[in-house]
Amino acid sequence: MYADNWQKHDYLNWLYKRLIAIKEILSEKGSIYLHLDWHIGHYAKILMDEIFGEENFANEIIWNYVSGGISKTCFAKKHDTIYFYKKSSNAVFNIQKERNIKKFSKINPSKIFEDEKGQFIWYIRPNTNNKVPNGVKSYLDKYVQDVWEIPIVNPQAKERINYSTQKPEALLQRIIEASSNENMIVADFFSGSGVTAAVAHKLNRKFIACDIGRNAIAATRDRLVKNNADFDILKIQSKTENEHIIKNNNFNNCSKEKDNAFITIKPYKNQFLCTIEKYASPYLKQKIDSYNNKNATRKIKKPPIIISDNGIELIEAVQFDTTLSKNIWTSNLDLEDRTNSKEQIKASYILATDKFNIKIRNIVGNEIIICSKDIIAHMKK
Ligand SMILES: C[S@@+](CC[C@H](N)C(=O)[O-])C[C@H]1O[C@@H](n2cnc3c(N)ncnc32)[C@H](O)[C@@H]1O
Numbered sequence: 001m002y003a004d005n006w007q008k009h010d011y012l013n014w015l016y017k018r019l020i021a022i023k024e025i026l027s028e029k030g031s032i033y034l035h036l037d038w039h040i041g042h043y044a045k046i047l048m049d050e051i052f053g054e055e056n057f058a059n060e061i062i063w064n065y066v067s068g069g070i071s072k073t074c075f076a077k078k079h080d081t082i083y084f085y086k087k088s089s090n091a092v093f094n095i096q097k098e099r100n101i102k103k104f105s106k107i108n109p110s111k112i113f114e115d116e117k118g119q120f121i122w123y124i125r126p127n128t129n130n131k132v133p134n135g136v137k138s139y140l141d142k143y144v145q146d147v148w149e150i151p152i153v154n155p156q157a158k159e160r161i162n163y164s165t166q167k168p169e170a171l172l173q174r175i176i177e178a179s180s181n182e183n184m185i186v187a188d189f190f191s192g193s194g195v196t197a198a199v200a201h202k203l204n205r206k207f208i209a210c211d212i213g214r215n216a217i218a219a220t221r222d223r224l225v226k227n228n229a230d231f232d233i234l235k236i237q238s239k240t241e242n243e244h245i246i247k248n249n250n251f252n253n254c255s256k257e258k259d260n261a262f263i264t265i266k267p268y269k270n271q272f273l274c275t276i277e278k279y280a281s282p283y284l285k286q287k288i289d290s291y292n293n294k295n296a297t298r299k300i301k302k303p304p305i306i307i308s309d310n311g312i313e314l315i316e317a318v319q320f321d322t323t324l325s326k327n328i329w330t331s332n333l334d335l336e337d338r339t340n341s342k343e344q345i346k347a348s349y350i351l352a353t354d355k356f357n358i359k360i361r362n363i364v365g366n367e368i369i370i371c372s373k374d375i376i377a378h379m380k381k
Pocket residue numbers: 002163164165166167168189190191192193194195210211212213216
């Protein structure tokens with residue numbers, strides 16, 4: 001659960017301190033890209049000028065999402081602004097190129113040639129025009145400018161992990177390739193879906209990813225495990241009862257906190273049907289009760305939050321490990337189930353085996369792991 005609910009001045013004060021801290025640890029060869037939406041970005045630029053220096057300002061990048069969307073009262077808001085500052089004149093900058101699609105959308109491959117500058121077609125062939133006997137080349141790739149047309153992550157995309165603010169890998173790839181070299185450290189202090197760490201890893205950079213949200217940490221962790229990245233989860237600030245579960249990517253024995261979920265396993269057409277019949281989280285219940293109680297005393301009341309009988313809507317993600325062989329959690333990707341903006345988790349799964357561990361993560365990122373053998377033993381009682 002992530003909400004942007006700051007007042008502007010509080011937010012800017014808060015951001016100011018973080019930017020100063022980031023500057024302290026930023027290498028002289030490094031750069032910072034600040035990505036905020038249209039509510040606050042232009043105010044934050046004033047802070048950036050002060051902290052990083054106007055002389056180190058490199059670009060105001062317009063990221064145009066290239067998606068549909070209309071507004072009948074104004075022009076549709078279809079871009080974000082990213083402020084790019086270098087730490088110093090020694091900052092790494094690798095020129096980026098992109099295909100000039102508008103110019104070369106359909107082109108016969110036999111007409112494409114290549115030289116040291118890249119692929120090209122002949123605009124004027126050699127020896128066909130006296131004024132330019134060597135001909136004129138038209139290169140397929142152009143230098144990237146400060147307006148970037150990169151689509152948002154579409155619902156069917158392989159990279160999609162259903163983290164609400166998830167940014168496309170292509171966006172981070174351009175930033176990371178432009179402003180770092182292999183083995184440099186790339187940090188994202190508001191990492192969300194973990195896209196920066198995942199792309200940094202793919203591009204052979206080292207990475208640091210921080211987030212206040214336990215779901216963001218779990219999502220990032222799962223993404224990095226899938227990408228076979230080597231990493232540690234070093235510290236989690238909040239101290240709640242399930243901390244050890246999210247902190248520890250290894251697990252040796254199953255959690256004793258299985259009371260939080262009531263699960264059944266039944267034979268089903270030569271396979272097994274595993275159903276989460278009920279889910280309960282004392283921590284979430286207490287948070288929701290306290291919200292409802294506060295809300296009841298307000299003059300303008302919002303509708304109370306009511307937890308359903310089965311509590312399934314409190315679950316953010318479900319994973320299965322059917323390997324049971326290692327100490328590292330290995331998620332069976334075919335069985336992974338996550339909420340998306342419209343639908344809850346499925347809560348029913350068909351498995352070829354009744355020997356598995358199931359991991360349930362709730363909407364604030366707390367996790368429980370339950371062994372099928374414990375479920376079966378419990379059902380036999
Ligand atoms: C806009 S999202 C990040 C988007 C990210 N690039 C992605 O692809 O998902 C901002 C993130 O900042 C995190 N966040 C908010 N306040 C924070 C804080 N004080 N410290 C660290 N992370 C914070 C939120 O949990 C959220 O995941």
